[in-house]
Amino acid sequence: MNAAFEARLRGELDTLHAAGTFKHLRHLTTPMAPEVHMEEAGDVIVLSSNNYLGLSDQPEVIEAGIEGLKKYGAGTASVRFICGTFDIHRMLEERIAQFLGTEASLTYVACWNANTGLFATICGEGSAIISDELNHASIIDGVRLANKAKRSVYKHADMADLEAKLQEATAAGCAPVLVVTDGVFSMEGSIAKLPEIVALCKKYGAVSVVDDSHGTGVMGKTGRGTIEHFGLTGQIDIITGTLGKALGGAAGGFVAGSRALVDMLIQRSRPQLFSNALPPTVAASSLAALDYLDAHPELAERLRENVAYFRAGLQRIGFKPLDGPSAIVPIIVGDTAFAIAMSDKLLKRGVFVTGFGFPVVPEGTARIRTQLSAKLTQDEMDRALAAFEAVGKEVGLLS
Ligand SMILES: Cc1ncc(COP(=O)(O)O)c(C=O)c1O
Structure with missing residues (x-):
């Protein structure tokens, strides 16, 4: 040394x-x-x-992980597009999309990877990203990686400041313009003003992105998150979240949105192209956690x-x-x-x-x-x- x-x-x-x-x-x-x-x-x-629903030692969740290990072994020893995707990954991704009311979803080994693999993939030269100042570190780092985009930060939950930043980005002719917020702010416990954010995104033609890692399983009548809490299912363009908190607590994250978004991430998102998939044990136990939540x-x-x-x-x-x-x-x-x-x-x-x-x-x-x-x-x-x-x-x- x-x-x-x-x-x-x-x-x-x-x-x-x-x-x-x-x-x-x-x-x-x-x-x-x-x-x-x-x-x-x-x-x-x-x-x-973050074991909000107490599912990390739920017998059904543990059992599913054991079965996943027996059926698929430890993993594929490959990145996904080479030979690293199991049918259980597709099942889980379809299940997450159904749970959140989106067309499709794509899993990552962590929400950290989902957030750091998202923005640079979809925001190139001429685009803009506007981010709440209290957003999670993984969003901050993900936005930093999108270094060709015009990036700005709006004062926490300040809709007037967000609108001012949207005006700046649209006046500069940026496209796409993304607005990104946590659903639940992890250090405060407060929630984003999603109805106002959705309205502003519609007004300015911007793309809404919500990381609902602390809202999934917690907020909304059936635990589908902050978006369900506000009755906005189907109105957020991109949702990111974790499987490492309420949904079993092992690890794993995802991006949910349109089929075109997911197909683009499969082509270009760097953690997808250069890193292994979620272990099948985790995919199996996360699926069981989603089933358990739906049944309870x-x-x-x-x-x-x-x-x-x-x-x-x-x-x-x-x-x-x-x-x-x-x-x-x-x-x-x-x-x-x-x-x-x-x-x-x-x-x-x-x-x-x-x-x-x-x-x-x-x-x-x-x-x-x-x-x-x-x-x-x-x-x-x-x-x-x-x-x-x-x-x-x-x-x-x-x-
Ligand atoms: C809002 C938010 N996003 C992302 C993450 C990262 O999640 P993961 O543990 O799946 O990487 C966290 C974890 O603390 C979080 O609070």
Whole structure:
């Protein structure tokens, strides 16, 4: 190892340690569930997973993965267009399209890859991309890769600013013009103003793109996402999302939209052309998760009840969580090191919840981000609330 390079890395890591912002990985020895066993802390209640519907250890989902492994083996050892596509990939893609009400869909090994493989493929010279300032990092990086497009950022959820940017792009003769937003903003728990965004896109002939990674399985009466929540099924041009959260939680992402869009991504999207497909085990368990959700629409309702119960509990003991209709309930605490120290104290009291700070969120808005699951029991939420109350008093946030 290059000694000077090693010393440089150590120096940067020491700075993080000194600032109290060094991230420690925690090691679980049991499946993701409302309660898990952690090597570092014993049995803990999980309030920091995207396992919104509790499907990652659902027996039907596990069984489907095992069957997928037995039927297809580990994988094809190839990228998709060479010899790397199984019939289960087609089945899953048809299923996702049907679930979201689009013509077609295409899977990737992660939504990260879907977002970074989308924009550069469809936005060349003369095009424009207008992105919400709080969009997820994978959208930001995906838009960066589309470096021939005119790129701009509108103030978070500010429709007047979005319209101004649309006017600029259309006045410059850009085509296509894309407007991209998260469905649910992952650090806030708030949702995009999709009806206004759709109306603006129609007014200016722009293409709407929604990443609904935190909305899928959570929002909408049957868990089809933020688009269903607003009754806009069929009106968003491009939807991206993950299979690594509510829909089984293993990995995988997708782009859903028209057949022409999907065919173009198959031709040109770089993660499709130069990287392997979703493992068949994951494709099989994701299909089972979609089937399970369809057969159990009450799961999304139970999740909403849990969110309402936990939010009310936090308010009762004196916290002021950010408002929002999703399953993400953040508490702003200000300083990054304070948020991390608070999450460490919660862990000591048996609650696993992560503190987020700069650069994930703007400086001074560090937060404890709680995320609820449909499978959490009232007893588990009450025990978690008791820990929040004790730690809130210990750190001086509650009197
Ligand atoms: C809005 C959003 N998009 C994309 C991703 C990436 O998803 P994946 O884990 O499938 O790469 C995340 C994950 O945190 C996300 O929150």
